Structures are given as structure tokens and as C-alpha cells.
Amino acid sequence: MLDLHVHLLGHLDREATKSNIRAFLKQAKNKNLKQIGFADHDMYWEKLKLNLLREIALEYPELQVRVGLEVDYQEGRENQISKMLTDFPFDYVIGSVHQLGGWFFDYPEEETNHRQWEPDDLYSAYFKLVEKAAASGLFNIIGHFDLIKIFNVRPKTDVRILAARALEAVKDCGLAIEINTNGRYKPVQEYYPEQKLIELIGKMEIPFTLGSDAHEAAVVGRDIQEACQILKTLGVQEIVSFTRRNQEIIKL
Ligand SMILES: [Zn+2]
Ligand SMILES: [Zn+2]
Numbered sequence: 001m002l003d004l005h006v007h008l009l010g011h012l013d014r015e016a017t018k019s020n021i022r023a024f025l026k027q028a029k030n031k032n033l034k035q036i037g038f039a040d041h042d043m044y045w046e047k048l049k050l051n052l053l054r055e056i057a058l059e060y061p062e063l064q065v066r067v068g069l070e071v072d073y074q075e076g077r078e079n080q081i082s083k084m085l086t087d088f089p090f091d092y093v094i095g096s097v098h099q100l101g102g103w104f105f106d107y108p109e110e111e112t113n114h115r116q117w118e119p120d121d122l123y124s125a126y127f128k129l130v131e132k133a134a135a136s137g138l139f140n141i142i143g144h145f146d147l148i149k150i151f152n153v154r155p156k157t158d159v160r161i162l163a164a165r166a167l168e169a170v171k172d173c174g175l176a177i178e179i180n181t182n183g184r185y186k187p188v189q190e191y192y193p194e195q196k197l198i199e200l201i202g203k204m205e206i207p208f209t210l211g212s213d214a215h216e217a218a219v220v221g222r223d224i225q226e227a228c229q230i231l232k233t234l235g236v237q238e239i240v241s242f243t244r245r246n247q248e249i250i251k252l
Helices: 018-030 042-047 050-057 078-087 108-115 119-135 164-172 181-185 195-203 224-233
Strands: 002-006 035-041 064-072 092-096 176-180 208-211 238-243 246-251
Touching: 002 064, 002 092, 002 176, 002 238, 018 035, 018 050, 035 042, 035 092, 042 064, 042 078, 050 064, 064 078, 064 238, 092 119, 119 164, 176 181, 176 224, 181 208, 181 224, 195 224, 208 224
Parallel strands: 002 035, 002 208, 035 064, 064 092, 176 208, 208 238
Antiparallel strands: 238 246
């Protein structure tokens, strides 16, 4: 199995040293992963040591190590992102919406601000940006597709309707959506995306991938087996990964 959403640096909690890299790879092995993908936040790009990652990966020949990036998508950032992506040979790029017009809405202290919104407006504003991220052509994967639910503020309208255009853009532009198991450990206490969206994504034949969003070694691979089982139950037979931005199919 695989985990493509791993933050070696956390939120700059540590540096990309040999021993820190080994701790993550060791945990991937302990979790029986066949593949691990590092995808640190793009704001730390100066601290990334891609060559060191590839060098230490050679010590673990039984493990496929991919090197990606999680990009914080904002309108108007496309050119800057595009330049950053051409400078480094990433295996894949996760596009994630963490902010609405400069408001970083997923910080723990932001819950009260969520409750001041009309919930449908909040979701619409969020999914509009996800749609633009997908349509930008910059990314391979959309990260934590319904992150806006983080504090369990739910829309009045069915989320599948509010997310419809974003999903169409994902489908049309050939992106994958991850099951991100980290949502279970947030106030909302469920994976991103939620079950009925997972079912819809499966029906639309949008490819899935898997990520723990680990910000420390101990979390690598967390709940990945269970996420796999959810997909199998839905009849999904394969997921995807990426090498040098090319999609590869992995049988479940
Ligand atoms: Zn994220
Ligand atoms: Zn992340």
C-alpha cells in the first residue's frame, strides 16, 4: 500500500537530516507500505533536500520513495507556482486550498470564524477555489478535498451539489483525489472526503490515491489500510501514484 501525503519537515518541527528521513522510512516499512511519498508544504521549499531524500531512499530498496510537494493554492499564484514546479523534478504535486482570500481557515483558533458564515456560502467559496486549483493544470492530486468541514460546520445544501463543479474540473483535467485519513483526528472526526463524496468520486471514475497527511514519523501510514478497505467495498480496484508527474496504476 502507499502513503503519498507525508510532511518530513512537519511545520518546520525538524530539518531534512539523514536520521529524520530514516525515521519516516522505517515507519513506512513497519506499516508494510510499498511506497511512501514526501510532500512537504511549498512554503518551505528552501528547506527541501530532494537529493538527500533520493540518496537515503537507496538504503531501503524494498520501499519505493516518491518526492512530491503540497502546494497552497491561491488565485493569482499560478505563475509563481508554475515556475517553482519547473525548477524541481517532482514526482507529483498536491494542490490544496488552505485559505480563502488570505484567511487560513484550518488553524485551530479559526472555529468561531467558521460559525459566522452562512454555511452554504462558506462551502461555495471553498469549492470555487478547489475548482480553480483543479483547472489550473498545475497539480496531479487535490489534497483533503472537503477540508472546509474541518470544524464540523455542515452546509444546508447537499455537499455533493456544492462540490459538483469542482469534481467536474477534477475529472476533466485528469487529477486524482486522495483519501486523506488525517480528518479523523480533527474536530470533524472523519476522513477527507466524507463517505458520500467518496462514493460519488468512485461513480465518476475519478482516480483515488491515499495519504495520511503525517507531520511526524509515527503517523506515516495511519489508517491507510482502512481507507483501502473503504475503496474495495465500493468496488474500486485500483488507485494511482505518480513518477515524474506521470500517473501509474496500482492494483488494490
Ligand atoms: Zn494541506
Ligand atoms: Zn498536508
